[in-house]
Amino acid sequence: MVVYILFSEKLGRYYVDHTMDIEKRLEVHNQGGKKYTTKGIPWELIKTYLCSNRSEAVQLERKIKKRGIKRYLEEN
Structure with missing residues (x-):
């Protein structure tokens, strides 16, 4: 499973x-x-994050959205 960020x-x-x-x-x-x-x-396509399963991917996606995508990218 992959979490991805587009711009x-x-x-x-x-x-x-x-x-x-x-x-x-x-x-x-x-x-x-x-x-x-x-x-x-x-x-x-700006960034991809590999996840071991869907649950992990959904958690990461929510974390990114909660933080703000631009801010998350700047911090990581």
Whole structure:
């Protein structure tokens, strides 16, 4: 399982989520397959974190969102 952070230069915003297949998910985001990220195309993959299972990935994703994605990146 992978937690990933994307950045849209067009919007100046970050996006965090988790997936099993990062290449496929990035393709979906950049083809407009996710409603929330459609306006930010193109998305750039900034960072990935490998997790041993879905539970760990969800916990990390929540931690990143709670801290703020930009702040989390600056601190780690």
